[in-house]
Amino acid sequence: MAEHREFLTRRLHSLLGVIPIGIFLVQHLVVNHFAVYGEENFNKAADFMHGLPFRLLLEFVVIYLPILFHAILGVYIVFVARSNTKNYGFFRNWMFVLQRVTGIITFVYIVWHVWETRIQIGSQGADYSLMEGILSSPFMFWFYIIGLIATVFHFANGLWSFFVTWGITQSPKSQKIATYATVVVFLALSYVGVRTLITFAYGV
Amino acid sequence: MAEQKTVTFIITRQAGPDSAPYKETFNIPYKKNMNVISGLMEIRQNPVTADGKKTSPVQWDMNCLEEVCGACSMVINGTARQSCAALVDQLEQPIRLEPMSTFPVVRDLIVDRERMFDALKQVKAWIPIDGTHDLGPGPRMPEKKRQWAYELSKCMSCGVCLEACPNVNDKSNFIGPAALSQARLFNAHPTGEMNASERLNGLMEDGGIDGCGNSQNCVQVCPKGIPLTTSIAAMNRATNIQAFKNFFGSDNAH
Numbered sequence: 123m124a125e126h127r128e129f130l131t132r133r134l135h136s137l138l139g140v141i142p143i144g145i146f147l148v149q150h151l152v153v154n155h156f157a158v159y160g161e162e163n164f165n166k167a168a169d170f171m172h173g174l175p176f177r178l179l180l181e182f183v184v185i186y187l188p189i190l191f192h193a194i195l196g197v198y199i200v201f202v203a204r205s206n207t208k209n210y211g212f213f214r215n216w217m218f219v220l221q222r223v224t225g226i227i228t229f230v231y232i233v234w235h236v237w238e239t240r241i242q243i244g245s246q247g248a249d250y251s252l253m254e255g256i257l258s259s260p261f262m263f264w265f266y267i268i269g270l271i272a273t274v275f276h277f278a279n280g281l282w283s284f285f286v287t288w289g290i291t292q293s294p295k296s297q298k299i300a301t302y303a304t305v306v307v308f309l310a311l312s313y314v315g316v317r318t319l320i321t322f323a324y325g326v
Numbered sequence: 327m328a329e330q331k332t333v334t335f336i337i338t339r340q341a342g343p344d345s346a347p348y349k350e351t352f353n354i355p356y357k358k359n360m361n362v363i364s365g366l367m368e369i370r371q372n373p374v375t376a377d378g379k380k381t382s383p384v385q386w387d388m389n390c391l392e393e394v395c396g397a398c399s400m401v402i403n404g405t406a407r408q409s410c411a412a413l414v415d416q417l418e419q420p421i422r423l424e425p426m427s428t429f430p431v432v433r434d435l436i437v438d439r440e441r442m443f444d445a446l447k448q449v450k451a452w453i454p455i456d457g458t459h460d461l462g463p464g465p466r467m468p469e470k471k472r473q474w475a476y477e478l479s480k481c482m483s484c485g486v487c488l489e490a491c492p493n494v495n496d497k498s499n500f501i502g503p504a505a506l507s508q509a510r511l512f513n514a515h516p517t518g519e520m521n522a523s524e525r526l527n528g529l530m531e532d533g534g535i536d537g538c539g540n541s542q543n544c545v546q547v548c549p550k551g552i553p554l555t556t557s558i559a560a561m562n563r564a565t566n567i568q569a570f571k572n573f574f575g576s577d578n579a580h
């Protein structure tokens with residue numbers, strides 16, 4: 123297997139971006155949306171997630187290790203590209219650059235987010251008032267908005283290239299329809315996330 | 327008589343593979359319907375720069391002069407294309423000529439595209455038909471498929487798709503789009519099909535198909551209109567299946 127190591131590593135990178143990281147992202151945003159239905163609802167949902175059996179194991183296998191692998195290889199992939207939108211300003215080339223830019227933003231954002239809402243507070247789970255406290259600062263609110271939009275873009279556009287990497291969308295027509303579908307994913311997840319952040323920040 | 331119209335070229339030159347590049351400007355008399363190559367020929371006849379300095383003639387590569395050999399590719403006003411098919415009337419002035427940056431420069435506008443042939447070797451982009459005895463005629467190809475395959479076979483290894491690809495550069499080992507599509511061409515051939523797995527395994531070697539990051543510039547710039555991104559997606563699927571066969575040891579793993 124050693125002879126195809128690079129190929130297999132890149133395929134793993136692609137797969138992990140969707141399964142499990144992408145699925146976790148969707149789940150994370152949807153569960154957090156409970157905040158919109160009130161503090162109690164959010165805390166109940168957060169407690170449920172926090173009380174899942176084998177929580178630490180699940181977190182490592184489904185979240186930390188896959189993201190760590192994807193992110194470290196991702197930074198390397200960003201580093202070996204030479205963007206050339208100046209001379210070749212096609213739509214997909216811009217998406218290529220944005221995929222890389224949002225990857226870096228996502229990286230910074232996730233590191234901070236995990237530090238603040240997981241590591242710093244120890245083994246007790248995050249609750250509504252923690253998020254309320256963080257997001258009531260306008261700076262942090264906008265930091266979270268940018269981090270969220272970047273992550274969701276990276277996931278949605280990554281889904282598009284995932285379909286190509288796995289040979290699902292081959293014809294130009296199917297790839298075009300996949301573009302529209304992933305735009306819908308981007309808009310829908312952005313709405314879910316931004317709506318939640320507004321509730322934490324402004325209580326509405 | 328009306329004043330003689332001129333055309334200005336700003337050319338990035340380089341004396342040899344290891345020398346430093348420099349720019350020279352040339353003003354040459356305009357002729358109707360001239361292209362970049364006829365402009366370069368004009369400079370060769372009278373190699374004097376815009377400020378009157380006598381210099382060495384500019385070197386470039388060419389062969390067919392009708393956009394089928396791929397030898398004359400260079401970067402014209404920022405984008406890579408064939409200089410024989412670049413009409414001066416359609417270009418913004420001054421016309422800037424540079425060698426393609428993806429390849430080592432031999433001299434001036436001449437580059438060494440050897441890496442493209444190495445890439446074709448990696449994916450075994452040919453059909454082995456030699457034997458110790460007459461192998462007889464191969465299987466026939468349906469006419470419809472032949473017409474389809476003909477489009478893929480138009481690749482002239484011109485290098486424009488590699489130059490436009492953000493993932494083909496000195497920091498990455500990616501072999502570029504052209505060879506990926508050629509593997510698809512030879513895998514589609516009824517005789518070539520017999521060695522399909524060898525080409526797929528070539529695509530999976532380091533620098534192979536996994537280097538593609540879907541910027542899709544290649545399909546936009548290919549002068550032959552080759553559906554490179556469709557080929558890449560098709561080969562993505564084929565290599566994934568081959569990887570499963572290799573790992574789980576299916577009978578079809580050959």
Ligand code: HEM
Pocket residue numbers: 135136137138139140143144147189192193194196197199200221222225226228229232273276277279280281283284285287288538539540
């Ligand atoms: C929530 C976190 C993340 C999610 C959900 C995610 C998701 C994805 C998905 C689905 C893909 C498409 C895979 C493919 O092309 O087949 C992808 C690609 C990519 N990701 Fe991420 N990713 C995340 C974090 C990161 C981070 C932190 C980086 C680091 C900079 C990163 C860098 C990249 C790069 C460079 C690609 C493009 C790979 C290529 O086109 O060859 N990602 N990501």
Ligand code: SF4
Pocket residue numbers: 396480481482483484485486487488503504507547548549550551552554
């Ligand atoms: S695929 Fe097109 S752009 Fe690339 S080398 Fe062949 S002819 Fe040139």
Ligand code: FES
Pocket residue numbers: 387388389390391392393394395396397398399408409410411
């Ligand atoms: S000289 Fe052959 S393509 Fe231009």
